[in-house]
Amino acid sequence: MYMGSANVSERAVAAPSLAISTVIFALRPSESSGRPTLWIPLVRRIREPFKGLWALPGGPLTHSESLQDAASRNLRETTGLAPSYLEQLYAFGGLHRSPSQRVVSIVYWALVQPTEAALADESENVKWFRADRLGDLAFDHNAIVDYALWRLRNKLAYGSVAYHFLGEYFTLAQVREVYEAVLDTRLDPANFRRQLKSTPEIEETGEYLQGGKHRPPRLYRYTGRPGLDPDNRSKP
Amino acid sequence: MYMGSANVSERAVAAPSLAISTVIFALRPSESSGRPTLWIPLVRRIREPFKGLWALPGGPLTHSESLQDAASRNLRETTGLAPSYLEQLYAFGGLHRSPSQRVVSIVYWALVQPTEAALADESENVKWFRADRLGDLAFDHNAIVDYALWRLRNKLAYGSVAYHFLGEYFTLAQVREVYEAVLDTRLDPANFRRQLKSTPEIEETGEYLQGGKHRPPRLYRYTGRPGLDPDNRSKP
DNA sequence: GCTAGTTATAGTCATTTTGACTAGAACTGA
């Protein structure tokens, strides 16, 4: 492609390369307490730079797909996961994110349900980590995860995102566990329940979850609409 | 650069071109009521596609500047403005945003103070429009402005952004006028003032604004820190 | 210098929301 012969002024206006990455969140039971906690799948870098370090799943943007499609495809290819929620996080374009070349990364964040997460490919080069124990990641990926975590907590408090961690039917206690895991606090069951019951998007069903060793909780269903960011706006 | 001879498979993986645009908001007195309203500067397209239509100020990303720097420079070059607030809005990357080629636009939104806005270059090809009366813009820029407006209203309700429309010193009534203009509602002066006075980031000064034909209002100062998105996080 | 007009500012009061807590209901397992 003769890029090697491009002169300085041509290189100065050449567009930086464009990549897509995704921060994927799922809830899995903690080994210690058994209570749900936040986990993130990472892939191991098999080439320089940062060869051997763990990084967010990602790849180039191809010419024939939208940004969200690219994120979705990449997520499926690298981890085998199908997200229940996918939203753009931020475009990272600092000058020195990669030592070798200028890269602009458009980063998405995704939520997957525990059933999905359990099926996920896990191998030598794909592994799940607790979100609060990631170690040093490649590139600026620690900062990206921090920001994604901040956004997740924010959106959660806002209201409409917790249900994407869960299946179609759920108990109010399960919703509370999502909040407790993500925000890392304990919430009063009675007050939390009162709040949820006052939101119209949560619909009571006639069914109950059987099998626990206590009073069977009622199952609910979420009826709210997805979201309001541009990717999800004008879909049928 | 031999791009002309690139074959189909090479073109399929070639990265889309990358551009930066900015939605700029300022408050200006409405001609009709005299009360402040939201205005946006647009530039006229001088080439195809959409030649002659109005569009958001924007341009290519050069190799040696960060995304935010590019937005800042571009905003200065096209409109002569220096923003008091600048934040990334969204990366738009739909397949058919431009009829001629695939373009990914990383869009910023900015607030400028009225003193700045008054100095702004206005010419045949740069003009201010009321945010609610833009007409048909080039590309998907109407949708982008809609989303920027939604974000502005959201951030305003959140709390820390109204002051960037104002100078260093301001009266509580001026803050209320910002809210009224952006949210397009009337707010009760007494209740609004009670809320502001309960937020610690707003500091009472000993000075008063003279010159009105009524009781002189006290001047306040905003002492809150900028924001928490990645661009603004680790700055000194 | 008095008065009307205007906005600034403090305060009241009923309603709603929130946080801490109590207690009974409904299940399981021993």
Next chain:
DNA sequence: TCAGTTCTAGTCAAAATGACTATAACTAGC
């Protein structure tokens, strides 16, 4: 049948909110 557990409804005080009243402090016009 009882102990253990969670589910669920409810109480009560504190805090926040919305509608409103009243006074303070200035200017403009007479």
